[in-house]
Amino acid sequence: MYTTILSVKVNTSNFRIPSAYLKHEVEIDIYAPEGILGNEKIELLFLNDGQDVAKMDFPKILQAAHQHKRNHRLVVVAIKASEDRLMEYGVAGIPDFKGRGAKAGAYTDFVVKELLPFVKKKIAMPITGKVAYAGFSLGGLSAFDIAWNYPSVFDAVGVFSGAFWWRTKDLADGYTDADRIMHALIERTSTKADMKFWLMTGTEDEKADRNKNFIIDSIDDTIDIVKGLLKKGYKRNENVFYFEKVGGKHDVATWESVMPAFLNWTFEV
Numbered sequence: 581m582y583t584t585i586l587s588v589k590v591n592t593s594n595f596r597i598p599s600a601y602l603k604h605e606v607e608i609d610i611y612a613p614e615g616i617l618g619n620e621k622i623e624l625l626f627l628n629d630g631q632d633v634a635k636m637d638f639p640k641i642l643q644a645a646h647q648h649k650r651n652h653r654l655v656v657v658a659i660k661a662s663e664d665r666l667m668e669y670g671v672a673g674i675p676d677f678k679g680r681g682a683k684a685g686a687y688t689d690f691v692v693k694e695l696l697p698f699v700k701k702k703i704a705m706p707i708t709g710k711v712a713y714a715g716f717s718l719g720g721l722s723a724f725d726i727a728w729n730y731p732s733v734f735d736a737v738g739v740f741s742g743a744f745w746w747r748t749k750d751l752a753d754g755y756t757d758a759d760r761i762m763h764a765l766i767e768r769t770s771t772k773a774d775m776k777f778w779l780m781t782g783t784e785d786e787k788a789d790r791n792k793n794f795i796i797d798s799i800d801d802t803i804d805i806v807k808g809l810l811k812k813g814y815k816r817n818e819n820v821f822y823f824e825k826v827g828g829k830h831d832v833a834t835w836e837s838v839m840p841a842f843l844n845w846t847f848e849v
Contacts, residue, residue, distance in 0.1 A: 587647075588613045588615075588653075589614040590611055590613055591611075591614050591639075592610070592612075593609070593610045594609050595702075596608075597694065597698055601687075601694065602686055602690050604662060606660070606690065608657055609633065609658045609660070610699070611638055611656040612703075616705065620651050621652045621708050621709040622653050622703065622709060623652060623653070623655070624657070624703075624707050625654060625655070625656045625711075625843075625847075626691065626723070627656060627657065627658045627719075628661065628714070628715030628720070629659075629716050630660040630661070631660045632716055632832050634658065636836040638656070641836070645844065652709065652847065654843070657695070657699050659691070664683065667680060667682050668683045668684060668686070669681065669719055670682075670721065670725070670746060670761075671684055672684040672729065674761050674765070676747060676761065677747060677759075687722065688729070691726055692726070696733065710736055711736075712734060712735060712736035712737065712776075713726055713736075713738075714737065714740070714778075715738075715740070717740070717830065718746075720739035720743065723738070727775070728769070728771045728775075735776065738779075738846060739778070739779050740834075740835045740838065741782060741785050742781075742798075744802055745760065747759045748761060751790060760804075763808055767811075775819065776821075777814065778842050779805060779806060779822050779823070780802075780822075780824070780842070781798050781823075781825070781828070782798075782827070782828020782834050783796075783825065784828060785798040785828065785829065786830060802822070803822070806820055823842075825837070
């Protein structure tokens with residue numbers, strides 16, 4: 581007796597969406613499995629820094645993610661960053677010490693109030709499974725912030741080499757770890773109890789080690805996010821998964837290599 585596994589072809593469509601909140605067009609790529617019937621569990625993933633997703637062999641990754649998941653179909657929306665990326669990505673309402681991220685609130689409004697309805701209209705079928713948001717570096721911080729603040733919309737978040745160092749005070753101005761914006765936000769606010777968090781760093785993400793503990797800052801800052809989530813009552817593996825890639829760098833090749841692990845954990849059957 582033989583088992584046949586049918587491959588799922590993935591199509592890519594490009595759109596430009598005018599945004600009243602951002603006051604410019606936003607370019608997106610939608611990666612969608614071919615032949616969705618509507619009786620499958622349809623799931624949705626938003627990815628910041630879609631220009632980096634375009635450098636990956638993403639259709640092949642998404643096709644592989646559908647193996648053995650006959651009744652699941654994952655649609656991925658890759659949002660390409662604008663020239664104003666450093667202002668649009670960040671934490672809504674809390675710019676960093678250089679004023680970066682000042683438009684993060686407007687970007688959040690674009691995603692939730694303009695992009696999401698646009699995508700749902702394009703899919704034209706109910707989203708019956710999880711809706712997740714992920715991103716790379718500063719795009720990962722942005723994804724975390726948006727998902728955290730919109731638990732009625734998002735079920736999971738993925739952060740690849742996240743910019744969790746984002747802070748309100750410069751190192752030269754008496755910085756302490758309490759000045760990290762996302763860590764403080766987690767401590768004083770809440771999101772839904774069943775939110776899922778997939779966090780990743782590479783051991784060669786950077787060289788910086790501000791507290792001289794022989795652990796690079798990206799790892800320190802991400803592990804402290806994990807600790808903050810555990811303090812909130814989230815459980816390792818069930819709600820929180822931390823992936824530390826040995827030799828992983830702050831680059832597209834590293835993020836591409838761990839993308840299947842993120843997809844498999846987040847959208848598990």
